[in-house]
Amino acid sequence: xxxxxxxxxxxxxxxxxxxxxxxxxxxxxxxxxxxxxxxxxxxxxxxxxxxxxxxxxxxxxxxxxxxxxxxxxxxxxxxxxxxxxxxxxxxxxxxxxxxxxxxxxxxxxxxxxxxxxxxxxxxxxxxxxxxxxxxxxxxxxxxxxxxxxxxxxxxxxxxxxxxxxxxxxxxxxxxxxxxxxxxxxxxxxxxxxxxxxxxxxxxxxxxxxxxxxxxxxxxxxxxxxxxxxxxxxxxxxxxxxxxxxxxxxxxxxxxxxxxxxxxxxxxxxxxxxxxxxxxxxxxxxxxxxxxxxx
Amino acid sequence: xxxxxxxxxxxxxxxxxxxxxxxxxxxxxxxxxxxxxxxxxxxxxxxxxxxxxxxxxxxxxxxxxxxxxxxxxxxxxxxxxxxxxxxxxxxxxxxxxxxxxxxxxxxxxxxxxxxxxxxxxxxxxxxxxxxxxxxxxxxxxxxxxxxxxxxxxxxxxxxxxxxxxxxxxxxxxxxxxxxxxxxxxxxxxxxxxxxxxxxxxxxxxxxxxxxxxxxxxxxxxxxxxxxxxxxxxxxxxxxxxxxxxxxxxxxxxxxxxxxxxxxxxxxxxxxxxxxxxxxxxxxxxxxxxxxxxxxxxxxxxxxxxxxxxxxxxxxxxxxxxxxxxxxxxxxxxxxxxxxxxxxxxxxxxxxxxxxxxxxxxxxxxxxxxxxxxxxxxxxxxxxxxxxxxxxxxxxxxxxxxxxxxxxxxxxxxxxxxxxxxxxxxxxxxxxxxxxxxxxxxxxxxxxxxxxxxxxxxxxxxxxxxxxxxxxxxxxxxxxxxxxxxxxxxxxxxxxxxxxxxxxxxxxxxxxxxxxxxxxxxxxxxxxxxxxxxxxxxxxxxxxxxxxxxxxxxxxxxxxxxxxxxxxxxxxxxxxxxxxxxxxxxxxxxxx
Numbered sequence: 001x002x003x004x005x006x007x008x009x010x011x012x013x014x015x016x017x018x019x020x021x022x023x024x025x026x027x028x029x030x031x032x033x034x035x036x037x038x039x040x041x042x043x044x045x046x047x048x049x050x051x052x053x054x055x056x057x058x059x060x061x062x063x064x065x066x067x068x069x070x071x072x073x074x075x076x077x078x079x080x081x082x083x084x085x086x087x088x089x090x091x092x093x094x095x096x097x098x099x100x101x102x103x104x105x106x107x108x109x110x111x112x113x114x115x116x117x118x119x120x121x122x123x124x125x126x127x128x129x130x131x132x133x134x135x136x137x138x139x140x141x142x143x144x145x146x147x148x149x150x151x152x153x154x155x156x157x158x159x160x161x162x163x164x165x166x167x168x169x170x171x172x173x174x175x176x177x178x179x180x181x182x183x184x185x186x187x188x189x190x191x192x193x194x195x196x197x198x199x200x201x202x203x204x205x206x207x208x209x210x211x212x213x214x215x216x217x218x219x220x221x222x223x224x225x226x227x228x229x230x231x232x233x234x235x236x237x238x239x240x241x242x243x244x245x246x247x248x249x250x251x252x253x254x255x256x257x258x259x260x261x262x263x264x265x266x267x268x269x270x271x272x273x274x275x276x277x278x279x280x281x282x283x284x285x286x287x288x289x290x291x292x293x294x
Numbered sequence: 295x296x297x298x299x300x301x302x303x304x305x306x307x308x309x310x311x312x313x314x315x316x317x318x319x320x321x322x323x324x325x326x327x328x329x330x331x332x333x334x335x336x337x338x339x340x341x342x343x344x345x346x347x348x349x350x351x352x353x354x355x356x357x358x359x360x361x362x363x364x365x366x367x368x369x370x371x372x373x374x375x376x377x378x379x380x381x382x383x384x385x386x387x388x389x390x391x392x393x394x395x396x397x398x399x400x401x402x403x404x405x406x407x408x409x410x411x412x413x414x415x416x417x418x419x420x421x422x423x424x425x426x427x428x429x430x431x432x433x434x435x436x437x438x439x440x441x442x443x444x445x446x447x448x449x450x451x452x453x454x455x456x457x458x459x460x461x462x463x464x465x466x467x468x469x470x471x472x473x474x475x476x477x478x479x480x481x482x483x484x485x486x487x488x489x490x491x492x493x494x495x496x497x498x499x500x501x502x503x504x505x506x507x508x509x510x511x512x513x514x515x516x517x518x519x520x521x522x523x524x525x526x527x528x529x530x531x532x533x534x535x536x537x538x539x540x541x542x543x544x545x546x547x548x549x550x551x552x553x554x555x556x557x558x559x560x561x562x563x564x565x566x567x568x569x570x571x572x573x574x575x576x577x578x579x580x581x582x583x584x585x586x587x588x589x590x591x592x593x594x595x596x597x598x599x600x601x602x603x604x605x606x607x608x609x610x611x612x613x614x615x616x617x618x619x620x621x622x623x624x625x626x627x628x629x630x631x632x633x634x635x636x637x638x639x640x641x642x643x644x645x646x647x648x649x650x651x652x653x654x655x656x657x658x659x660x661x662x663x664x665x666x667x668x669x670x671x672x673x674x675x676x677x678x679x680x681x682x683x684x685x686x687x688x689x690x691x692x693x694x695x696x697x698x699x700x701x702x703x704x705x706x707x708x709x710x711x712x713x714x715x716x717x718x719x720x721x722x723x724x725x726x727x728x729x730x731x732x733x734x735x736x737x738x739x740x741x742x743x744x745x746x747x748x749x750x751x752x753x754x755x756x757x758x759x760x761x762x763x764x765x766x767x768x769x770x771x772x773x774x775x776x777x778x779x780x781x782x783x784x785x786x787x788x789x790x791x792x793x794x795x796x797x798x799x800x801x802x803x804x805x806x807x808x809x810x811x812x813x814x815x816x817x818x819x820x821x822x823x824x825x826x827x828x829x830x831x832x833x834x835x836x837x838x839x840x841x842x843x844x845x846x847x848x849x850x851x852x853x854x855x856x857x858x859x860x861x862x863x864x865x866x867x868x869x870x871x872x873x874x875x876x877x878x879x880x881x882x883x884x885x
Contacts (some may be wrong), residue, residue, distance in 0.1 A: 104364075138547060279487050
């Protein structure tokens with residue numbers, strides 16, 4: 001444990017906020033004060049917006065990890081492609097919509113992840129790289145208070161933001177230099193191999209992370225988190241793939257069809273035809289239409 | 295008071311509903327999800343709209359899709375894939391309707407008898423089951439599958455394995471064959487044209503080879519509901535149950551309540567015996583709570599919801615087997631990349647198979663691109679080339695098992711969906727008490743504490759693991775024999791798509807929840823009539839037909855034991871679910 005200022009710097013670096021401020025050049029109301037942190041507090045609004053941007057950026061990095069394309073995120077991870085990928089398929093939007101509106105993750109679990117990121121993991125030292133903005137200690141304290149308040153408050157943050165903070169915390173762990181650089185989020189600054197390391201940690205139910213989250217859970221829920229982390233790690237990858245290759249991005253719900261060919265159909269050379277049938281009946285194997293009753 | 299209340303209108307509940315309605319009983323069916331009354335207007339047959347487990351029209355949850363799906367705690371890398379609504383999971387099934395291997399039944403004395411899950415056999419013989427198989431096979435009906443390109447390629451691969459062709463209903467040895475499918479064979483223009491205008495009923499009948507089994511079947515366009523090609527129970531058994539007075543002498547149509555979740559099975563003490571008395575349910579739309587009594591209650595909510603409802607009803611669990619012994623066929627996935635077009639996206643999802651009694655089975659699967667991409671990223675072996683989770687198996691396939699992520703996923707799918715042939719390995723997995731459904735400690739939903747589904751894939755029995763490795767090798771051999779240039783094996787994590795035996799039937803009261811008749815040991819007049827009552831994983835074959843035959847037998851026990859009726863299967867002959875009287879009545883009722 002260092003001084004409070006150092007701890008705050010660690011925390012804000014770890015969840016990607018300092019790097020995001022550096023990358024975005026976001027103006028933060030720089031008045032040091034005792035943070036009252038109601039919804040009316042301007043700093044809460046600024047930080048919420050920043051976290052939403054951070055979440056989108058992180059999910060951009062996730063989506064192209066699974067299906068890279070010609071975008072800048074794919075270039076950063078070292079696997080650019082000439083043909084379209086997850087960004088062109090709007091997969092980050094698919095992930096955000098799914099996570100924030102439809103994944104019925106109990107608030108208690110999401111909040112415990114948030115609290116663990118705010119509390120327990122602050123004890124795990126990291127190397128803070130150069131290049132992060134020098135923010136006055138008083139403002140550092142304000143930012144720290146606001147974000148921790150949001151993280152500690154059940155259901156204050158959308159699930160996409162919690163997932164992003166989780167990925168970014170692990171990103172800075174596998175590669176401290178990801179705390180600063182292009183894009184807003186540490187996860188998106190990682191190479192393909194380092195992103196894989198983040199998922200290796202999650203799939204192995206990273207004991208440090210599990211311990212920190214478990215400590216935040218009320219008794220009946222203790223012990224549930226390692227399995228849930230393994231589930232989340234898998235689902236993030238699988239949903240990124242499914243979202244990119246399905247019809248979601250161009251689906252017209254009123255007409256029950258696509259408004260134009262989805263990116264994934266082109267990538268997989270899929271032809272749905274008329275949807276009603278194909279000239280594909282080749283006959284019966286060995287001419288047998290019926291087997292014996294025996 | 296009703297004669298019978300059936301909880302769930304899925305693959306099993308619909309069968310009980312039809313059989314009991316035909317006997318003239320007063321039957322109420324309560325289904326937690328929707329009835330899709332006009333599927334041609336409601337179903338896009340596109341995979342996110344259909345199959346997204348959070349939002350799809352084929353999900354587990356209430357009818358209003360703006361409300362969250364039912365939440366189940368899955369404390370591991372896994373994916374539980376069921377469907378609520380009339381038809382249940384048969385709405386997305388492939389219609390594959392093989393019989394179970396005889397070796398999973400009591401009294402089997404073939405030379406391979408020791409190869410099966412011998413501790414958990416059916417409490418009756420295969421020969422006793424055969425009349426019930428025949429009854430269901432005629433009712434649905436089950437027919438030999440018509441073959442398209444992907445089946446031709448799969449069967450070519452089978453021809454290189456040194457196995458005989460199975461030409462019987464009963465599987466007698468390791469062999470291969472076209473599927474026996476509950477899909478009407480193509481007639482008229484079906485399968486012979488791409489032109490939607492020529493694919494309307496009655497010009498086209500049966501399977502039109504549209505390639506959307508997994509998104510629900512309402513083809514051909516314009517067909518009465520009971521003449522849709524795939525015989526999911528929304529197309530077959532439920533239409534019969536809803537029209538029973540027209541096709542069964544003395545029959546009485548069931549009453550169906552949908553989008554309503556049973557939250558409690560109520561009991562009372564009758565002469566010292568705990569006895570089912572009725573149910574309480576919640577109307578999902580109004581939030582109103584209803585209650586009704588019945589002489590018999592049938593639980594058919596599936597392998598996850600039945601144990602949940604049992605626990606939430608505070609019913610006794612003296613041997614601690616409620617929810618235990620969950621079998622799911624320990625699925626694995628292998629696929630080959632071909633230079634030529636193998637037609638994966640067209641035709642019935644699976645129309646060819648290879649059977650290995652004592653081990654399980656392999657079969658081909660055709661999918662749309664999103665779910666194909668899902669299968670390629672779904673593994674317990676980490677990310678190929680990056681990490682292995684302590685697995686990463688090598689074998690007759692190319693490279694190690696693992697998720698295809700990033701450039702590799704694009705390169706492989708970029709060959710084109712129709713240049714990829716999938717083989718799913720469906721393992722004869724052992725009943726194991728550690729794989730189970732319990733109540734979660736996570737917050738309850740409006741229907742009470744939620745289920746937690748535990749599958750410990752790393753601690754399957756030695757026999758289950760042996761069987762899976764055997765089938766994966768055979769799948770790779772088949773694909774190479776068929777001409778695949780490259781073969782990938784996924785090593786799936788738990789993917790409970792076939793879900794059975796959580797309320798298992800068994801000979802011994804020490805490790806079963808229901809007796810041979812389907813009645814629960816702990817509560818009289820309470821029956822289990824779906825996959826959860828299967829005694830084991832039926833040896834690997836797709837479970838639906840066997841379950842439906844078992845439920846037919848259970849229905850006879852309900853009638854003979856509690857309603858002074860006589861058994862009908864042995865001396866009767868079934869009405870086909872495609873009968874024109876059913877079609878006419880459905881139109882009259884606007885169904």
